[in-house]
Amino acid sequence: MKSMQWEMAASSGTALLMWIVGLVVVGVLLAAFFWGRRVRSREPAPPTPEEQPHMPEGGPVKEIQEFREPNEVPRDGSRLTPTELGDGYGSPSTHRSPSQDPEDHKKPGGGSFGSGGLG
Secondary structure: HHHHHHHHHHHHHHHHHHHHHHHHHHHHHHHHHHHHHHHHOOOOOOOOHHHOOOOOOOOOOOOOOEEEEOOOOHHHHHOOOOOOHOOOOOOOOOOOOOOOOOOHHOOOOOOOOOOOOOO
């Protein structure tokens, strides 16, 4: 008889514990919901159509394609440190090539495998 009472007491205690845990979870979810609403109300409103970026009066900005002149590394025979290369050497060129003809800027094929050359 005592074991049956113990099982009933354990099951009612477990049921009570589950109810308490369920109420705590619901309370945490409600608190998170209201906290999120409070944070959201402090954020700025989305921009109106008048505040959106507009296209420039001259139309869309166009891409400029041009050939650039490479910067050559000085060939005086001395070793250069990275700080000595700081005058644009090793980085993209900053000046426009005098010739903008595409034929002047074609690179010759090397003749190696896959270059399209003979044999």
